Amino acid sequence: MTKSELIARLAEKNPHLYQRDVERIVTTIFDEIATALTRGDRVELRGFGAFSVKRREARQGRNPRTGAQVAVEGKTIPFFKTGKQLRERLNVGGDE
Amino acid sequence: MTEKTITRAQLSEAVYQEVGLSRNESADLLEAVLGEIAVALSRGEAVKISSFGSFAVRSKGERVGRNPKTGEEVPILPRRVLVFRPSQLLKKRINDGPLGARKGGK
Numbered sequence: 001m002t003k004s005e006l007i008a009r010l011a012e013k014n015p016h017l018y019q020r021d022v023e024r025i026v027t028t029i030f031d032e033i034a035t036a037l038t039r040g041d042r043v044e045l046r047g048f049g050a051f052s053v054k055r056r057e058a059r060q061g062r063n064p065r066t067g068a069q070v071a072v073e074g075k076t077i078p079f080f081k082t083g084k085q086l087r088e089r090l091n092v093g094g095d096e
Numbered sequence: 097m098t099e100k101t102i103t104r105a106q107l108s109e110a111v112y113q114e115v116g117l118s119r120n121e122s123a124d125l126l127e128a129v130l131g132e133i134a135v136a137l138s139r140g141e142a143v144k145i146s147s148f149g150s151f152a153v154r155s156k157g158e159r160v161g162r163n164p165k166t167g168e169e170v171p172i173l174p175r176r177v178l179v180f181r182p183s184q185l186l187k188k189r190i191n192d193g194p195l196g197a198r199k200g201g202k
Contacts, residue, residue, distance in 0.1 A: 038193035080180030
């Protein structure tokens with residue numbers, strides 16, 4: 001499912017809303033999460049999961065092809081931990 | 097840096113401010129968004145949100161694990177796990193922000 005398919009599904013279930021508004025709702029939610037992560041904040045959505053950032057320190061890496069040493073800069077990466085309820089949902093029914 | 101935790105309350109407040117629906121309806125729609133994503137994922141469908149990232153379901157085979165306390169071998173049953181891959185844009189946004197600045201100038 002892509003973002004536009006998600007918007008279409010929501011619009012179908014909420015016929016009283018303009019598609020344009022549904023689009024803004026979805027965009028606002030993900031933008032808000034991204035902005036929070038940019039500040040270093042954590043976004044916790046009980047039952048769904050939590051977004052946070054993790055720091056990766058600078059390290060000495062290697063080019064796997066040539067074996068040459070390369071300096072890898074430190075960076076901050078976004079991280080998602082699946083919520084308990086969603087994790088359980090993935091494992092009921094389906095291909096079990 | 098003081099790190100805060102953002103919850104549904106702040107997200108639905110943002111929807112309320114941005115879209116102009118009632119607070120109640122904003123909260124309901126946030127729930128509907130998360131719900132649709134969860135439904136797709138539990139069907140095994142990947143969910144791709146452009147400029148944010150993608151969520152995919154991966155099937156893990158059975159393997160032998162160990163109870164770390166007793167050292168006892170226990171089988172870990174096959175299961176499905178969710179993986180999130182942030183988009184290049186999200187990674188860039190985070191590193192270009194105040195957190196990336198911690199890299200120190202060069």
